[in-house]
Amino acid sequence: xxxxxxxxxxxxxxxxxxxxxxxxxxxxxxxxxxxxxxxxxxxxxxxxxxxxxxxxxxxxxxxxxxxxxxxxxxxxxxxxxxxxxxxxxxxxxxxxxxxxxxxxxxxxxxxxxxxxxxxxxxxxxxxxxxxxxxxxxxxxxxxxxxxxxxxxxxxxxxxxxxxxxxxxxxxxxxxxxxxxxxxxxxxxxxxxxxxxxxxxxxxxxxxxxxxxxxxxxxxxxxxxxxxxxxxxxxxxxxxxxxxxxxxxxxxxxxxxxxxxxxxxxxxxxxxxxxxxxxxxxxxxxxxxxxxxxxxxxxxxxxxxxxxxxxxxxxxxxxxxxxxxxxxxxxxxxxxxxxxxxxxxxxxxxxxxxxxxxxxxxxxxxxxxxxxxxxxxxxxxxxxxxxxxxxxxxxxxxxxxxxxxxxxxxxxxxxxxxxxxxxxxxxxxxxxxxxxxxxxxxxxxxxxxxxxxxxxxxxxxxxxxxxxxxxxxxxxxxxxxxxxxxxxxxxxxxxxxxxxxxxxxxxxxxxxxxxxxxxxxxxxxxxxxxxxxxxxxxxxxxxxxxxxxxxxxxxxxxxxxxxxxxxxxxxxxxxxxxxxxxxxxxxxxxxxxxxxxxxxxxxxxxxxxxxxxxxxxxxxxxxxxxxxxxxxxxxxxxxxxxxxxxxxxxxxxxxxxxxxxxxxxxxxxxxxxxxxxxxxxxxxxxxxxxxxxxxxxxxxxxxxxxxxxxxxxxxxxxxxxxxxxxxxxxxxxxxxxxxxxxxxxxxxxxxxx
Numbered sequence: 001x002x003x004x005x006x007x008x009x010x011x012x013x014x015x016x017x018x019x020x021x022x023x024x025x026x027x028x029x030x031x032x033x034x035x036x037x038x039x040x041x042x043x044x045x046x047x048x049x050x051x052x053x054x055x056x057x058x059x060x061x062x063x064x065x066x067x068x069x070x071x072x073x074x075x076x077x078x079x080x081x082x083x084x085x086x087x088x089x090x091x092x093x094x095x096x097x098x099x100x101x102x103x104x105x106x107x108x109x110x111x112x113x114x115x116x117x118x119x120x121x122x123x124x125x126x127x128x129x130x131x132x133x134x135x136x137x138x139x140x141x142x143x144x145x146x147x148x149x150x151x152x153x154x155x156x157x158x159x160x161x162x163x164x165x166x167x168x169x170x171x172x173x174x175x176x177x178x179x180x181x182x183x184x185x186x187x188x189x190x191x192x193x194x195x196x197x198x199x200x201x202x203x204x205x206x207x208x209x210x211x212x213x214x215x216x217x218x219x220x221x222x223x224x225x226x227x228x229x230x231x232x233x234x235x236x237x238x239x240x241x242x243x244x245x246x247x248x249x250x251x252x253x254x255x256x257x258x259x260x261x262x263x264x265x266x267x268x269x270x271x272x273x274x275x276x277x278x279x280x281x282x283x284x285x286x287x288x289x290x291x292x293x294x295x296x297x298x299x300x301x302x303x304x305x306x307x308x309x310x311x312x313x314x315x316x317x318x319x320x321x322x323x324x325x326x327x328x329x330x331x332x333x334x335x336x337x338x339x340x341x342x343x344x345x346x347x348x349x350x351x352x353x354x355x356x357x358x359x360x361x362x363x364x365x366x367x368x369x370x371x372x373x374x375x376x377x378x379x380x381x382x383x384x385x386x387x388x389x390x391x392x393x394x395x396x397x398x399x400x401x402x403x404x405x406x407x408x409x410x411x412x413x414x415x416x417x418x419x420x421x422x423x424x425x426x427x428x429x430x431x432x433x434x435x436x437x438x439x440x441x442x443x444x445x446x447x448x449x450x451x452x453x454x455x456x457x458x459x460x461x462x463x464x465x466x467x468x469x470x471x472x473x474x475x476x477x478x479x480x481x482x483x484x485x486x487x488x489x490x491x492x493x494x495x496x497x498x499x500x501x502x503x504x505x506x507x508x509x510x511x512x513x514x515x516x517x518x519x520x521x522x523x524x525x526x527x528x529x530x531x532x533x534x535x536x537x538x539x540x541x542x543x544x545x546x547x548x549x550x551x552x553x554x555x556x557x558x559x560x561x562x563x564x565x566x567x568x569x570x571x572x573x574x575x576x577x578x579x580x581x582x583x584x585x586x587x588x589x590x591x592x593x594x595x596x597x598x599x600x601x602x603x604x605x606x607x608x609x610x611x612x613x614x615x616x617x618x619x620x621x622x623x624x625x626x627x628x629x630x631x632x633x634x635x636x637x638x639x640x641x642x643x644x645x646x647x648x649x650x651x652x653x654x655x656x657x658x659x660x661x662x663x664x665x666x667x668x669x670x671x672x673x674x675x676x677x678x679x680x681x682x683x684x685x686x687x688x689x690x691x692x693x694x695x696x697x698x699x700x701x702x703x704x705x706x707x708x709x710x711x712x713x714x715x716x717x718x719x720x721x722x723x724x725x726x727x728x729x730x731x732x733x734x735x736x737x738x739x740x741x742x743x744x745x746x747x748x749x750x751x752x
Contacts, residue, residue: 238254238297332403337402350396608649644695649687652691676691
């Protein structure tokens with residue numbers, strides 16, 4: 001029987017056929033090196049790729065310029081276009097035989113001109129020692145070699161040595177001291193073996209060796225793997241494969257090589273784009289229609305996930321998990337998230353997450369081997385999805401939701417929000433509920449979605465429930481942040497405050513007062529601050545215990561930032577509440593308590609503003625706590641200049657009301673006014689003048705003059721004011737309210 005030159009070469013390279021040709025000796029097989037695609041850096045900056053084979057010496061080289069264009073190739077031996085091997089012409093019968101076995105033939109690992117010009121070859125040339133030999137022997141695992149398994153595998157970065165386990169369950173030891181050049185040479189050899197594997201068993205064997213070599217956590221080595229076209233080879237093999245075990249190994253290899261840096265992962269993603277036609281993704285009028293190229297690798301991964309969800313694959317659980325991890329590697333690149341969500345079938349996959357934990361294995365239906373399209377697959381047809389797969393699926397959705405352009409599409413996708421609501425409501429896994437809360441938080445940050453989320457009874461109800469019952473700090477913070485974003489829209493405030501008779505306010509009050517996480521307490525105070533407006537102030541003020549909680553938290557919370565946020569919410573409510581409202585008395589009590597806080601707040605400014613309103617003066621003057629608080633602020637050495645000025649002006653406004661003058665003529669008030677009249681700080685000159693005006697207003701009441709004149713230090717303070725006014729009068733300085741000190745002094749002396 002005669003063989004063509006190509007068939008002879010194939011058989012001579014197969015170790016199982018050593019007895020076919022006499023020259024296929026073990027020595028020849030050992031010395032033979034498969035053709036490899038070599039990348040070098042030219043003198044002019046161009047990247048040169050060549051296919052070389054040590055057995056026949058044939059060389060074919062192609063030069064790429066910096067812009068990715070290829071120059072004319074130079075060839076010293078005939079080259080097979082299909083396999084890239086250097087040999088003489090192949091016979092017609094061999095070509096026909098190869099065409100008949102098309103389903104078991106892989107394509108050649110070829111990197112496009114664009115990607116070859118973009119890959120980071122500078123990193124490889126600058127960070128690898130090309131002249132130094134390997135510091136540790138590189139191990140090429142074979143199917144016949146036996147290795148003992150280990151109990152656990154360390155995946156920490158930066159360790160001196162690392163144990164890696166391939167997809168076949170066997171262990172392999174690697175040393176991180178292997179140079180990048182040696183690893184690149186090994187990867188090119190493994191990829192070349194996979195591309196030239198003639199049968200399915202050969203491909204499975206090549207894939208096992210490849211996964212053993214790539215199963216590590218060294219980012220630099222994975223960058224090398226991407227630079228030699230590992231993703232392109234595995235993606236093309238995946239597109240042609242129909243065998244379950246082969247698909248599982250291909251997906252495992254893809255997940256391993258995508259553990260590289262984000263920059264190289266992004267380049268690998270772009271290398272697979274453009275292989276299918278462009279489509280237009282249409283959404284609501286609020287989102288512009290854009291053109292996005294479909295990525296063949298992502299689409300194939302989604303199709304594999306669909307088959308796994310129905311259990312039509314032998315290893316549905318592990319294969320689905322690996323596919324989701326591959327998509328997560330792409331989603332980790334912020335620049336890819338917008339394109340990734342718009343791949344055909346991605347939105348459908350995100351909406352197919354069961355809400356209840358089920359068995360960890362997937363049972364196969366009777367239709368094993370049948371292919372399903374995205375339109376045929378319905379959520380109720382999904383069998384059991386294991387916990388890890390559901391967890392990673394929601395993590396993928398939360399990653400894609402961080403892109404501003406994706407929020408509208410995610411919310412508008414039919415069934416996706418309901419799926420997230422069910423997971424947040426029913427799922428027993430804390431991490432799944434955490435990712436559900438993060439999705440709500442990201443969606444609520446879009447202004448166009450906030451109104452619709454607030455009007456959705458299910459979404460709002462599950463958010464309130466999660467604030468009450470969730471134990472995870474991250475979950476509560478995410479949910480409360482979503483409510484804070486929703487409360488930012490003025491149209492939502494009344495809806496949120498009145499939801500279920502104030503259940504939202506009760507949840508926020510509980511979180512603010514008893515949550516152990518300071519971030520959650522700060523967010524709860526932020527929600528209350530955003531909810532306050534003229535329409536909602538009375539409802540919030542009337543809610544049982546809300547003002548008291550704000551006052552206590554603003555004074556006694558262990559976190560200063562939480563105190564400041566609670567004081568801000570309280571002061572904003574106070575600015576909208578008037579004396580005619582039923583909650584005004586409770587508000588004054590809360591302001592008195594909040595004024596004791598050591599954290600920076602604006603309680604004194606609120607009291608000053610409210611005292612300026614004539615309708616509030618009588619109520620405030622007869623509230624013992626308010627007057628005492630203002631006097632303490634004027635006298636205390638710990639009060640800031642701003643607080644002293646605001647408090648003195650507030651007392652002056654209260655004294656302007658004739659009905660208050662007898663009530664305010666007390667020892668405490670006079671002591672504060674005398675202290676204010678003696679201020680020497682230049683920043684408190686206006687506060688000093690306000691104290692003199694307040695004394696003058698109290699002195700207009702004849703029954704107060706004798707009591708005021710006998711107060712220690714009061715006449716002295718007024719006499720100093722008379723001297724200042726005399727100096728102003730001589731210098732021609734005009735007084736805004738007239739010269740009041742001299743008439744006041746005369747009236748007090750007469751009363752004595």
